[in-house]
Amino acid sequence: MDLQSYQTGVYFLVSLSFFLFALLDGFDLGIGLLLPFARTREASGRLVAHIAPFWDGNEIWLIIAGALVFAAYPVLLGMLLGAIYLPFLLFIAGLIVRAMALEYSYHDPARQRLWHLAAAGGSGLVSGIALYVLGVFLLGLPFESAGVLSQHPADYAAPFPLLVTLAGWVILAWHGLTYALSQAPAAATPISLRTLWWGVVSASLALLIGWILWLPQTLWRPSALIGIACCAAGIAGARLFLQRPGWAFRFSCLTLTGLWTLITGSLYPAVLPARLHPEWTLTIASDSAPASTLKLLLTLGLILVPIIIAYTWFIHRVLCRPKNRSRNPADSLA
Amino acid sequence: MLTELLISRIQFGVSLGIHYLFPVTTLGLTLFIVITETLYLARRKELYRTISSFLVKILALVFVAGVATGLLLPFSIGANWARFSSYAGALLGSLIALESLTAFALESAFIAILFFGRDRVSPVTYWLSALLVFVGAHLSAFWIVAANSWLQTPAGYAIVDGRVVLTNLIEALLNHSTLIRFAHVITAAWLTGALLIAGIAATYLARGQHGAVARKLLALALPLALAAAVAQPIIGHFHIMQVLHHNPEKDAAYEGIFKSVDGAPLLAFGIPDEQHQVIHFAAGAPRLLSLLESGDPMGHVTGLEAFPCENWPPVNVIFTTFHLMIMLGVAMIAVAGLGVFLMWRGRLDSSRTYLRLLPWVIPLPYLANQVGWIGAEIGRQPWIIYKVMRTSEASTVTLPLWQLSVSFAGILIVYSAITFITVLSIRKLVQKGPLPSLPQE
Ligand code: HDD
Ligand code: HEM
Ligand code: HEM
Numbered sequence: 001m002d003l004q005s006y007q008t009g010v011y012f013l014v015s016l017s018f019f020l021f022a023l024l025d026g027f028d029l030g031i032g033l034l035l036p037f038a039r040t041r042e043a044s045g046r047l048v049a050h051i052a053p054f055w056d057g058n059e060i061w062l063i064i065a066g067a068l069v070f071a072a073y074p075v076l077l078g079m080l081l082g083a084i085y086l087p088f089l090l091f092i093a094g095l096i097v098r099a100m101a102l103e104y105s106y107h108d109p110a111r112q113r114l115w116h117l118a119a120a121g122g123s124g125l126v127s128g129i130a131l132y133v134l135g136v137f138l139l140g141l142p143f144e145s146a147g148v149l150s151q152h153p154a155d156y157a158a159p160f161p162l163l164v165t166l167a168g169w170v171i172l173a174w175h176g177l178t179y180a181l182s183q184a185p186a187a188a189t190p191i192s193l194r195t196l197w198w199g200v201v202s203a204s205l206a207l208l209i210g211w212i213l214w215l216p217q218t219l220w221r222p223s224a225l226i227g228i229a230c231c232a233a234g235i236a237g238a239r240l241f242l243q244r245p246g247w248a249f250r251f252s253c254l255t256l257t258g259l260w261t262l263i264t265g266s267l268y269p270a271v272l273p274a275r276l277h278p279e280w281t282l283t284i285a286s287d288s289a290p291a292s293t294l295k296l297l298l299t300l301g302l303i304l305v306p307i308i309i310a311y312t313w314f315i316h317r318v319l320c321r322p323k324n325r326s327r328n329p330a331d332s333l334a
Numbered sequence: 335m336l337t338e339l340l341i342s343r344i345q346f347g348v349s350l351g352i353h354y355l356f357p358v359t360t361l362g363l364t365l366f367i368v369i370t371e372t373l374y375l376a377r378r379k380e381l382y383r384t385i386s387s388f389l390v391k392i393l394a395l396v397f398v399a400g401v402a403t404g405l406l407l408p409f410s411i412g413a414n415w416a417r418f419s420s421y422a423g424a425l426l427g428s429l430i431a432l433e434s435l436t437a438f439a440l441e442s443a444f445i446a447i448l449f450f451g452r453d454r455v456s457p458v459t460y461w462l463s464a465l466l467v468f469v470g471a472h473l474s475a476f477w478i479v480a481a482n483s484w485l486q487t488p489a490g491y492a493i494v495d496g497r498v499v500l501t502n503l504i505e506a507l508l509n510h511s512t513l514i515r516f517a518h519v520i521t522a523a524w525l526t527g528a529l530l531i532a533g534i535a536a537t538y539l540a541r542g543q544h545g546a547v548a549r550k551l552l553a554l555a556l557p558l559a560l561a562a563a564v565a566q567p568i569i570g571h572f573h574i575m576q577v578l579h580h581n582p583e584k585d586a587a588y589e590g591i592f593k594s595v596d597g598a599p600l601l602a603f604g605i606p607d608e609q610h611q612v613i614h615f616a617a618g619a620p621r622l623l624s625l626l627e628s629g630d631p632m633g634h635v636t637g638l639e640a641f642p643c644e645n646w647p648p649v650n651v652i653f654t655t656f657h658l659m660i661m662l663g664v665a666m667i668a669v670a671g672l673g674v675f676l677m678w679r680g681r682l683d684s685s686r687t688y689l690r691l692l693p694w695v696i697p698l699p700y701l702a703n704q705v706g707w708i709g710a711e712i713g714r715q716p717w718i719i720y721k722v723m724r725t726s727e728a729s730t731v732t733l734p735l736w737q738l739s740v741s742f743a744g745i746l747i748v749y750s751a752i753t754f755i756t757v758l759s760i761r762k763l764v765q766k767g768p769l770p771s772l773p774q775e
Contacts, residue, residue, distance in 0.1 A: 068427075293425075
C-alpha cells in the first residue's frame with residue numbers, strides 16, 4: 001500500500017471511532033437527555049437502569065478516537081484544544097458529572113432524583129458542545145493565519161452549528177428512547193414515541209435546509225446522497241415498524257449511519273477545515289503522522305476494533321437476556 | 335510566559351496526582367477480587383463470595399472516580415502541551431491509542447459483569463470477568479508506565495523533519511526503565527491495596543464485627559503486604575541503578591551527592607542546600623552508597639558538579655521526596671511484619687492497639703506513591719523528554735493566563751470534590767459492612 005492509502009485508511013479508522021462513540025454512547029446521552037421528562041423517580045430510575053452497565057464501555061470510543069487523533073494528526077489536537085480550551089474543559093466536566101451522577105444514583109438513593117437531573121445536565125453539556133463543534137467543523141474553522149486558530153468566541157458563533165446542536169439533541173433523544181424500548185418493550189415512555197418521531201422529522205428537515213443554505217457545495221458528493229437516503233430510510237422505517245420491539249432502534253441506527261456517511265463524506269480529506277481560507281486547511285496529506293505510525297495504527301485498529309465490538313456485543317447479550325430484564329441492577333451495587 | 339508554563343505544570347501534576355490515587359487502588363483491589371473469586375471457585379464457600387462482593391462494591395466507587403479524573407488527562411497533553419504533542423505525538427499518541435484499544439476497552443466492558451452480573455452469569459463467567467478486569471487494569475498501567483518511561487529513557491525513535499518518529503515499537507515500549515518501573519509501580523499498588531484492606535478489616539475486628547470476614551481478609555492482606563513491602567526496597571535498588579546509568583544527574587540529586595567522591599555515604603536524612611552545595615544535618619551509613627552502586631566501599635561516585643548547572647533537577651525537592659518514600663517504605667515493612675508475627679503467634683485478635691493502629695496506616699502507601707512520582711517527574715526536569723526536549727519548550731503558546739487560571743481553579747474544585755465524595759462514600763460502605771450474599775438462585 002502507498003502512503004495515500006494509509007492516510008485514507010487511518011482517516012476512516014478515526015472517523016469510525018467517532019461514529020461508534022456517537023452510536024453507542026449516543027443512546028446513553030439520549031437517555032440522559034430524556035431524564036428530566038420522566039415524571040417520577042421510578043421512571044427515571046428505569047431509564048438509568050438500561051444504561052448503567054454500559055455507558056463507561058461506550059464512552060471509551062471517545063478516548064480511542066481522541067488517542068488516534070493524537071497519534072495520527074499530532075498538530076491538530078494542540079491547535080484545536082488550545083483554541084477552544086475552556087469549552088473543551090466544560091465538555092470534560094460534563095462527562096465527569098455524568099459519570100459520577102450515574103454511579104451515585106445507586107449509592108445515594110436518598111438524593112436519587114437529584115443525581116438523575118445531574119446526569120441529564122452532564123449529558124446535555126457533553127452532547128451540546130460536541131454537536132456544536134461538529135457544526136463548526138462542517139462549516140470550517142476560523143483561522144487567524146496559517147496554523148493559528150482564532151481565539152475570539154465571536155468567530156465561532158454561527159447559526160448552522162446552533163442548528164446542528166438543536167437537531168442533534170432531538171435525534172439523540174430519539175436514539176435513546178428507541179434503545180430503552182428495545183430493552184423493555186412494554187414500558188411507559190417519558191415522551192410519546194409518536195411525538196418524538198415528528199420531532200425527528202422536523203429536526204432532519206431543518207438540518208437539510210440548513211445544509212442547503214450554508215454548505216451547498218458538499219451536497220452533490222455521492223456520499224452525501226447515500227447518507228441522506230439512509231437517513232430518510234431510517235426515519236421512514238422507524239415509522240412503519242413503530243410497534244415492533246427493537247425495530248425502531250435498529251432504524252435509528254440506520255439514520256445515524258446515514259448522518260455519519262454524510263458528515264465524513266463532506267469533511268474528507270480535511271482534518272481541520274478552514275472557513276475563509278481553504279488553503280490553510282489541514283488535510284490528511286499535510287498533517288498525517290509518518291507512514292510507519294499510520295501503518296501501526298491501521299494494523300492495530302483492524303485487529304482490535306472487531307475484537308472490542310465482539311466482546312461488547314457478548315456482554316450486552318449476557319446482561320440483557322430477557323430473563324434478566326426485570327431485575328433491578330441496583331440490587332448488586334448499593 | 336513563565337507563569338503560564340508554571341500553571342500548566344502544576345495543573346498537570348495535580349490532576350495526575352489525584353487521578354493516581356484511584357487507579358492505584360483499583361490495581362490492588364482487582365488483585366484481591368481475583369484471589370477471592372478463585373478461592374470461591376475452588377472451595378465454594380459462601381465466605382469468599384461475601385468478601386468478593388464487598389470488595390466489588392468498593393471497587394465501583396474507586397473505579398468511577400478513576401474514570402472521572404482520568405478522562406481529562408490524555409486530552410490535556412494536547413491542550414496544555416501543544417508543542418510537545420506535535421513534536422512527539424505520533425509516538426506517545428500511539429502508545430495511548432494502544433492503551434485505550436487494548437486495556438481501557440477490556441476493563442470497562444467486563445467490569446459491567448462484575449458490577450451487574452453476579453446473579454446473571456455462571457460463577458465461571460464471573461470469575462473470568464474478574465480476571466479480565468484485573469488484566470485490563472494492569473495492562474493499562476503497563477502502557478502508561480511505558481509511555482512515562484519513554485520520557486525518562488527514550489528509545490526506539492528517530493527525529494525526522496524536526497519530529498519524533500517511532501522506528502521500533504518494542505524498543506520504545508521496553509526502553510531501559512519500563513520493566514523495572516512497572517515492577518516497582520505494581521508492587522506499590524498491591525501494597526496499597528493490601529494495607530487498605532487490612533485497615534478496613536482491622537476496624538471490624540477491633541469492634542468485634544464481621545469476625546469471619548475480617549479474619550480472612552487480614553490473613554490474605556497482611557502476608558501480601560509484608561511480601562510487597564519487603565520486595566519494594568529490593569526492586570527500588572535495581573530501579574536506582576537504572577537511574578544511575580541512564581539519568582546520572584537525577585541519581586546524584588536523589589542521593590544528595592554534590593561533589594564526586596570515593597567512598598560515598600548512603601544518606602538516610604538531610605536538608606540539601608543547593609546554593610552552597612552541601613547537605614545540612616546529613617546522617618547516614620558511611621561508604622554504603624559506593625558499595626551499593628559499584629560493589630566497592632571505596633568506589634567512585636559522580637556528583638552533581640560533573641554536570642552543567644542548567645541540567646540539574648531541583649535537588650531539594652527530589653532528595654526530600656525520595657527519602658520520604660524510603661522512610662515510609664521502612665515504616666510499612668515494620669507494620670506489616672508486626673502484623674504477620676502477631677498472626678503467626680495467634681495473638682492478632684487480642685492485640686487491640688495494633689488493630690486500632692492499622693486503619694491509620696492506610697494513607698502511608700498513598701503518600702509514598704505520591705512522593706515517589708513527584709521525585710521521578712521533577713527529577714526529570716528540566717527535560718520533558720530526557721535530553722531531547724525541554725519542558726519550557728513544550729507548552730501551548732496560545733493559551734492566555736486567565737484561561738489557564740480558570741481551568742486550574744475548576745480542575746482543583748472538581749477533582750477535590752470527586753476525592754471527597756469518594757472517600758466519604760467508601761467510609762459509609764465500610765461502616766455498613768459486608769452483607770452475607772443471598773444464596774445462588
Ligand atoms: C508504596 C509505594 C512505594 C514504596 C514503599 C517505595 N516506592 Fe519507590 N516509587 C514508588 C512507590 C514506592 C512509585 C510511586 O511507584 C515510583 C514513582 C515512579 C516509579 O517508577 O515508581 C517510585 C519511584 C522510585 C524511584 C525513582 C525512579 C525514577 O526516578 O525514575 C526509585 C529509585 C525508587 N522508587 C526506589 C525505592 C526504594 C529504594 C524504596 C525503599 C523502601 C522504595 N522506592 C519504596
Ligand atoms: C505520557 C505521559 C506523561 C507526560 C507527558 C508527563 C509529563 C509531565 C509534565 C510536563 C510534568 C510537569 C513537570 C513539573 O511540574 O516539573 C509532569 C509532572 C508530574 N507527573 Fe508526569 N507525565 C506523564 C506521565 C506521568 C505518569 C504516568 C505519572 C504517574 C502518576 C506522572 C506523575 C506526575 C506527577 C506526580 C507530576 C507532578 C510534579 C509536580 O507536582 O509538578 N506523570 N509530568
Ligand atoms: C499521563 C498519564 C495518564 C493518562 C493520560 C491516563 C488516562 C486515563 C483515562 C482516560 C482513564 C479513564 C478510562 C475509562 O474511562 O475507563 C484512566 C483510568 C485508569 N487509569 Fe489512568 N491515566 C494516566 C495515568 C495512570 C497511571 C500512572 C496509572 C497506573 C499505574 C493509570 C491506570 C489507570 C487505570 C487502572 C484506570 C481504570 C480506571 C480506574 O480504576 O481508575 N493511569 N486513565
